[in-house]
Amino acid sequence: MTDVTMTINGQTRSASVPPETTLLQLLRENFNLTGAKLGCDVGDCGACTVIVDGQAVNSCLMLAGQADGRQVLTIEGLASREHLHPIQKAFENSGALQCGFCGPGVLLSAKALLDDNLDPSTQEIRDALSGNLCRCTGYTKMIEAVQEAARLLREESRTQLTHARPEVATP
Amino acid sequence: MKRRGRGIACMWYPIGFTVSANPSAATVKMNEDGTATVLTGTVETGQGSLTVLGQIAAEALGIATDDVHVVSADTDTTPMDTGAIASRTTYVTGNAIFLAAEAAKAILFEAAAPMLDVKVSQLEAKDRKIQVKNYPQRNVSIGEVALRAQAVLGTPAIGSASWNPPTVALDPETGQGKPFATYVYATQIAEVDVDDETGEVEVLRIAAAHDCGTAINPMLVEGQVEGGISMGVGMALQEEMLFDANGRHINPNLTNYIMPTSLDMPEITVDIVQGFDPTGPFGAKGVGEPTAVPTSAAILNAIHDAVGVRVYSLPATSEKVLTAIKAKRAAEQKQIPA
Structure with a gap:
């Protein structure tokens, strides 16, 4: 198992996941952030795009471990309760x-x-x-x-x- | 070098099923707070049909679209609908909702007439009020009328209706009949650059003029046309299901099945041609599928205009276009006497 800790939408989140877990799986399955979509799972469709340290990435092509210690923004972090972005x-x-x-x-x-x-x-x-x-x-x-x-x-x-x-x- | 060409294609397209029944049913309920609830079996897939259907109910009842709550696509609770197919939702489901809203409105008018001391025929529903025609200052709020209808008169303002496009079956001997209740028409013009050394085609611009009767929501009509054009561009130049000798699909993925991206899209100009179909809700027909029909024909005509070759199988990939250009050159050279 790999221990990962990252800042997701401004909150520090940690998990212990198998090393082959993608960032997308981590977001959807461990953190229940299902806004990033599982489309093709091979980096063709872009439905899983999230922002990691300011860069738009296909989260299906990034391992959860690679996002360790980094800043992740998902669609859930874009709007506030009061205002759309x-x-x-x-x-x-x-x-x-x-x-x-x-x-x-x-x-x-x-x-x-x-x-x-x-x-x-x-x-x-x-x-x-x-x-x-x-x-x-x-x-x-x-x-x-x-x-x-x-x-x-x-x-x-x-x-x-x-x-x-x-x-x-x-x- | 790159050669520019323009092509044009026109089409007609029928709305609804060919002769066979494709009914829609709907229920419209006027609530005592002035809002309305629409029950419909049709399904929203992003095309915006529930917005358009809500607009139709709102217009018929004289309330705002925001006042209408549309409940859809639940076979347990919503009335039967043939579905979001055959470009039929605005036309067929829209008519059912319009008729259901009119039935609810008739109950409201019966309740409002004695409140305003006029005949039912003198009433209209407008601006969230039931008012006397030409005397809008004599009015009562539509919510108040709905409350009176149900709590005092015992006749809740609920209307249900169904609609099926009228058709005439095709005669098996002569082929004559009226297979569809209405049709839409469109013309698209494509401008392309064709590289005559590589066969690569770039679609630069597409102008699309579409008739859909009354455009109940012009922004959504534009969205449908632009989306249809992207599918037409893919069909013309990129998208192909490939099968091996055993009939196995060999490109069942987005890596090898190439569909248009934002970089493949031309500049699009949408022209909604003003029309009115007296058989549609507020004159509306439909717009979904027809949008993709003329695109590939216009692009292939533009390729012909640019380099003088006809490609008869889609997609017109660079390979096919280049092969056709080479064949044309070879044919032209043969005519020179030795």
């Missing part, structure tokens, strides 16, 4: 998800992009979402939603600069 808000407003199975992965790929770049070009958005397969939407409204989310986040960061109120800073 601006990316989620933008996806909702644009009708950018249909069946939604790819949604958690797409949103986290978008977040990893926007954490680095608040003004991405269409091509940069297409590149960032290219590892997330979607059978329903044709991606068009997703790309529009990421552009809208970028605009919302730019506004938010400007507001925070003008009235510096660290206590309301979003995670």
Whole structure:
């Protein structure tokens, strides 16, 4: 068994799992965080995307042990009880998800992009979402939603600069 | 070098089953707090049908979409529905819900007429109120009417209805009949770049004009069209189930069965053509499956426009396009006398 301890959505979580356990299995089966989806389990579909230390990764291709001591963000950590994250808000407003199975992965790929770049070009958005397969939407409204989310986040960061109120800073 | 081409394809598509019965049933209940509950057997798969069905009920009852709670897809409790197939949900289930809402509204009007001292025919349901036509200041809230209907008059405002698209069976001798109650129409235009040295096709833009009768929710219609186009792009250029000599599927995975990603998608312009079908709920027809129908034909026509070759088997992979280009060149060279 391998002992792992990591920060998931801001909380320290530990588990003792067989060494072949993937991060996705750890999240879903040990921590009951079922937002990251098990699609293909070989890194093709991107439904299991989570953010590890700022990078969007396929959690089905990462061992739980490799995430030991690192920061993991899953879809469950994106919204607060009161507010959707601006990316989620933008996806909702644009009708950018249909069946939604790819949604958690797409949103986290978008977040990893926007954490680095608040003004991405269409091509940069297409590149960032290219590892997330979607059978329903044709991606068009997703790309529009990421552009809208970028605009919302730019506004938010400007507001925070003008009235510096660290206590309301979003995670 | 890359050669650009444009292609166009048109289609019609029927809504509902071919002649055979495909009914939908629905129940609409007006609650005493002014909200409504819709029971339907159809299923939401992300296309947004429950939103559209809620909008239809809300419009019929004169309340807001947010006031409508749609309960769906439970064979124990919801009325029979043929299902989310044949691009039929908005049209067939929508009609059933519209009729059920009208039946509930008729009970509300019977209850409201003496409250407002007018005839039933003078009433309309609007802005969460039952009001006198042309005298909207004479009104009573729809929740109050629903309460009176059930608690005083003993006639709860509940309507149930079913609807089956009217068709005429095809005559086995002549083939004549009316197999479907309504049809939708669309045209798509594709612009592609074809690399005549590699056969690679890149779809740059697709303009899609679709008739779906009244677009009850234009954003969801656009979403359906864009999604259908992505399936059409995959069908035209990428997606193929491969079988070995024993009939075994040899690419049952997303590694070798290649479907479009965000990088394969063209720029899409959706044009919803204004239409009104008097047989549909508020003039609506359907939009689901038809969206994928013309895409691959438009792309293959664009390939012909770009490099002058016809590819007759899908997907038009780089190999097939390049083979066709080489065959065309060889045929052209043969015509030169030795």
